[in-house]
Amino acid sequence: MKGTMISLAEVRRKRRNTLVISVMLIGILAAFLISMNTGVIRMSPLDVVKTLLGFGTAQQHLVLFDFRLPRIIISILIGMGLAVSGAVLQALTRNALADPGIIGINSGAGMVILLYVAFYSSPTAAPAYLLPILAWLGGGVAALLVFIISYRKHKGLSSNRLVLNGVAISSGFSAVTILVSLRINPEQYQFVSTWLAGSIWSKDWSYVTALLPFIVVLLPFVYFKSQTINVLNLGAPLATGLGAAVAKQQIWLLAAAVGLASSCVAVSGSIGFVGLIAPHLARRLVGQRYQILLPATALAGGLLVLVADTLGRWILQPSEIPTGIVVAVIGAPYFLYLMFRTKG
Amino acid sequence: MAENSRLHNSQLESEPALAGQEVERLYSRPITAILIILGGLVALILALVLSVSFGAMDIKFLMVWDAIFHFNPDLKEHQVIHELRLPRVLGCMLVGSAFAVAGAIMQGMTRNPLADSGLLGLNSGAGFALALCFAFAPGLSYSYIMMFSFLGAAVSTIVVVVLGASVRGGLTPMRMVLAGVTLSALLTALSEGIALYFRIGQELAFWYAGGVAGIRWEQLKVMFPWVGVALIAAMVLSRSITMLSLGEEVSKGLGLRTGPVKLAGVIIVIMLAGSAVSVAGAVSFIGLLVPHVARKLVGVDYKWIIPTSAVLGALLVVLADLAARTVHPPYETPIGTMIALIGVPFFLYLANKERREL
Numbered sequence: 001m002k003g004t005m006i007s008l009a010e011v012r013r014k015r016r017n018t019l020v021i022s023v024m025l026i027g028i029l030a031a032f033l034i035s036m037n038t039g040v041i042r043m044s045p046l047d048v049v050k051t052l053l054g055f056g057t058a059q060q061h062l063v064l065f066d067f068r069l070p071r072i073i074i075s076i077l078i079g080m081g082l083a084v085s086g087a088v089l090q091a092l093t094r095n096a097l098a099d100p101g102i103i104g105i106n107s108g109a110g111m112v113i114l115l116y117v118a119f120y121s122s123p124t125a126a127p128a129y130l131l132p133i134l135a136w137l138g139g140g141v142a143a144l145l146v147f148i149i150s151y152r153k154h155k156g157l158s159s160n161r162l163v164l165n166g167v168a169i170s171s172g173f174s175a176v177t178i179l180v181s182l183r184i185n186p187e188q189y190q191f192v193s194t195w196l197a198g199s200i201w202s203k204d205w206s207y208v209t210a211l212l213p214f215i216v217v218l219l220p221f222v223y224f225k226s227q228t229i230n231v232l233n234l235g236a237p238l239a240t241g242l243g244a245a246v247a248k249q250q251i252w253l254l255a256a257a258v259g260l261a262s263s264c265v266a267v268s269g270s271i272g273f274v275g276l277i278a279p280h281l282a283r284r285l286v287g288q289r290y291q292i293l294l295p296a297t298a299l300a301g302g303l304l305v306l307v308a309d310t311l312g313r314w315i316l317q318p319s320e321i322p323t324g325i326v327v328a329v330i331g332a333p334y335f336l337y338l339m340f341r342t343k344g
Numbered sequence: 345m346a347e348n349s350r351l352h353n354s355q356l357e358s359e360p361a362l363a364g365q366e367v368e369r370l371y372s373r374p375i376t377a378i379l380i381i382l383g384g385l386v387a388l389i390l391a392l393v394l395s396v397s398f399g400a401m402d403i404k405f406l407m408v409w410d411a412i413f414h415f416n417p418d419l420k421e422h423q424v425i426h427e428l429r430l431p432r433v434l435g436c437m438l439v440g441s442a443f444a445v446a447g448a449i450m451q452g453m454t455r456n457p458l459a460d461s462g463l464l465g466l467n468s469g470a471g472f473a474l475a476l477c478f479a480f481a482p483g484l485s486y487s488y489i490m491m492f493s494f495l496g497a498a499v500s501t502i503v504v505v506v507l508g509a510s511v512r513g514g515l516t517p518m519r520m521v522l523a524g525v526t527l528s529a530l531l532t533a534l535s536e537g538i539a540l541y542f543r544i545g546q547e548l549a550f551w552y553a554g555g556v557a558g559i560r561w562e563q564l565k566v567m568f569p570w571v572g573v574a575l576i577a578a579m580v581l582s583r584s585i586t587m588l589s590l591g592e593e594v595s596k597g598l599g600l601r602t603g604p605v606k607l608a609g610v611i612i613v614i615m616l617a618g619s620a621v622s623v624a625g626a627v628s629f630i631g632l633l634v635p636h637v638a639r640k641l642v643g644v645d646y647k648w649i650i651p652t653s654a655v656l657g658a659l660l661v662v663l664a665d666l667a668a669r670t671v672h673p674p675y676e677t678p679i680g681t682m683i684a685l686i687g688v689p690f691f692l693y694l695a696n697k698e699r700r701e702l
Contacts, residue, residue: 058606097522102522102525134634142681149696150696160518161695163518163522164458164518164521164691164695165692165696167521167522167525168688168691168692168695169688169692171628171684171687171688172684172685172689173686174684175680175681175688176681176685178678178680178681179677182678258625269373272529273529293629316541319540319541321537321540321541322536322537322540324533325533325534325536325537325540325600326531328466328529328530328533329534329537332526332527332529332533333530335526336527339507339522339526340507341511
């Protein structure tokens with residue numbers, strides 16, 4: 001009797017999870033079509049589908065495949081990367097308020113990219129594949145700094161300290177970024193300011209191919225580790241008791257989270273709050289198990305950034321609002337609401 | 345806040361050794377304070393002369409004296425000193441004192457060691473209001489700009505206070521900082537959006553990071569009375585702030601009506617932070633750094649902490665401005681960045697001190 005009840009609950013939960021995932025997929029598809037349709041050159045949804053299938057005019061083909069499609073794909077990839085990175089960081093630090101932006105990864109990665117832009121060349125001349133790697137370096141240094149400062153010998157990582165130190169390190173890196181950005185010429189400055197505001201500037205297929213390997217390798221890696229993340233999420237003492245090699249796993253997962261976030265920042269500029277909101281939304285919908293939470297988080301993140309990017313292009317046509325600003329305007333109030341709800 | 349004091353009390357009860365330390369820490373050093381304030385004023389005058397004489401155009405020290413006391417409008421040097429450098433240095437002093445005293449009052453009232461008008465989002469509130477001004481009413485007179493700046497600071501103060509009041513058990517220092525950072529992120533994002541749309545990015549960006557280069561006499565004339573009145577009010581209020589800094593229960597026990605005092609404190613903070621932001625931009629960390637140093641030097645009595653903070657804050661900003669002009673001439677580095685470079689390590693030190701789990 002008891003067994004059947006459990007399995008009933010299990011079945012119900014599975015059905016619910018499938019529903020959530022499919023609704024999100026449909027959402028992304030819908031946002032995809034709308035986003036394809038958004039821009040100076042109008043196209044009906046039917047034309048979009050036609051062109052996608054290869055029956056459009058040459059102009060439609062150019063607009064869709066060379067301008068809009070790469071951007072949309074980048075938006076989805078960035079959303080996924082940042083969201084999963086946030087979910088992993090939240091489990092590692094056991095802090096519901098952790099986010100790649102708050103931990104300092106965004107500003108670290110941003111600083112390195114800017115140093116590169118300032119001293120070597122214009123961003124467009126830079127080989128696209130180099131940017132994510134550079135960003136990983138900067139993000140890694142920032143994250144490492146924050147973790148080392150927050151680590152206490154006998155108590156381990158204090159998650160509150162981690163957030164505070166992250167805030168401080170972030171503003172330190174931003175200060176250096178400003179120092180550098182004031183010395184560059186006005187043309188570069190224009191790029192830098194939109195980049196800092198989180199604009200998906202690279203609408204080129206080469207950036208898709210630069211970002212894709214990171215996402216394709218790191219997302220499955222994190223997904224295969226989801227059982228480990230479940231265990232780590234219980235806290236280091238309990239995880240050790242359950243037989244996990246805590247320190248080793250933490251370092252691997254941290255490297256993956258930093259890699260995901262930094263490669264996204266390299267292509268998109270600093271977009272905050274995605275890594276915070278998407279996991280929270282997903283957790284509310286599908287619960288704590290990372291096997292299902294991670295895919296749901298990835299989809300929620302992709303949907304969020306795609307919608308934000310589309311909104312940013314749509315609101316003030318023909319000029320654009322950087323995606324980062326749109327996300328912040330949605331994300332910051334949600335974050336305050338979360339803080340307001342959870343008890344200290 | 346309530347949670348804080350509870351934590352505080354339980355620490356006192358459970359650890360008598362700590363209690364001894366806590367009592368020992370309640371010291372005040374009036375003589376040291378007077379010496380520091382006098383020494384600080386002398387240093388400030390020296391810094392003023394140095395800062396005025398240094399710049400793209402090299403000017404001798406004696407010339408500075410002449411320009412101030414025997415102003416001759418025919419001389420180019422006198423013109424530069426009188427029109428550009430003097431207001432700039434005086435502006436730096438006012439800005440420094442205002443941010444530092446605002447920070448001191450906030451730290452005393454909230455008992456939050458990380459309180460600072462920048463970190464808690466007041467500065468970006470004022471900044472957002474200014475971005476609106478630049479975008480929708482360009483060429484607005486400076487007194488109006490300052491009014492809007494006050495308004496912006498007041499709105500974000502209300503948000504932080506309401507958040508603090510509505511969370512059960514009060515906001516811990518960490519949550520308060522997080523709320524402030526998030527609020528700043530939101531307001532900065534909105535300001536950036538406005539800046540990009542109205543193409544006022546470049547002027548706004550420099551101002552945002554702390555631009556004191558543009559300070560002129562007319563701004564000083566508007567700003568000075570506000571800062572002056574607020575500083576005097578802060579001194580009048582200092583006794584009550586000292587009591588508040590001992591905890592809500594203690595100050596009530598000592599017969600303080602905490603409500604009106606807190607309201608007055610908040611108004612002073614808004615006046616100080618709002619007017620400082622309106623000329624210098626959203627500079628963080630001054631209000632964090634200076635009061636801590638002052639407290640270390642002169643003890644826990646706000647009657648001494650406030651004037652010491654005012655003097656040291658002025659000195660810090662004048663020196664930071666001097667450094668900002670020296671680093672990479674003839675370009676200027678925003679002082680906000682210079683101060684962040686000192687402030688960040690200090691913040692890290694404060695946040696990571698042992699014994700205090702925030």
